[in-house]
Amino acid sequence: MPELPEVETIRRQLASRLQGRLILEADSHPSEKFTPAVASIGATIQGLSRKGKYLIASLNDGRELIIHLGMTGSLALAPQVPDDPYIRAWWLLDRDEVLIYRDVRRFGRIRCVPAGQYDSIPTLADQGPDALSIDFTPEAFYQALRKSKRRIPTQLFSQKPVAGVGNIYGNEALWIAGIHPAKRQISRAAATRLHAALVEVLEAGLANGGTTLRDYRNADGDEGSHQHALACYGRSGQPCLRCATPLQHRTYDARTLTFCPQCQPR
Secondary structure: OHHHHHHHHHHHHHHHOOOEEEEEEEOOOOOOOOHHHHHHOOEEEEEEEEOOEEEEEEOOOOOOEEOOOOEEEEEEEEEOOOOOOOOEEEEEEOEEEEEEEEEEEOOEEEEEEOOOOOOOOOHHOOOEEEOOOOOOOOOHHHHHHOOOOOOOHHHHOOOOOOOOHHHHHHHHHHHOOOOOHHHHHHHHHHHHHHHHHHHHHHHHHHOOOOOOOOOOOOOOOOOOHHHHHHOOOOOOEOOOOOOOEEEEEEEEEEEEEEOOOOOOOO
């Protein structure tokens, strides 16, 4: 699933190219997950921002076009709508260009709502501060983690203590911070380490254009390169880069997580 670095890479590529563009036509897959795309017809895109894993296009009529890429979604500009069965929505813009939303597994979704009114999108309405925002502080993060007794990775993936983190970067950050994925409570010092690790891995992923394991492509159709820099995720059975102990994987709360039994003691 695209996480913060992948979504932000796409945002940066498209923001200036979409600003000021008039939406002339739109169409979508018949699923209600995608049909809100057509509600934006006639509006002009004023800007493209991001909150966690959501892309938010502000419209000149006071609404927002909100796009979540799900597990396999991508956005790209094209001269015309291609013949592709996995296109779930498209928007014809002025100057003869089409914004294409492609999603093989159909886990993504689109909404068009009054600006800031996210009641119909609870995962956006309830999410915590963006992981790369000034509001994501070590103390606020620690206090948010204390409110739940769920495992730390499960809390991270809920988007409530911090927005934008998924399985890839969560695994990496837990390894850097030395925190076992089965833990449910951590100290303030450990939360501070994890906070720093999250910022580190997300910024690194962004610098590398995101992580492409299979499906992810940026707005130009290119792969990211951060998969070559992963220290923990997907490396079960291989030696830990710190201590050479073979990494292990376990399933916690329906998520398969990789960790070092030596560096991340339970």
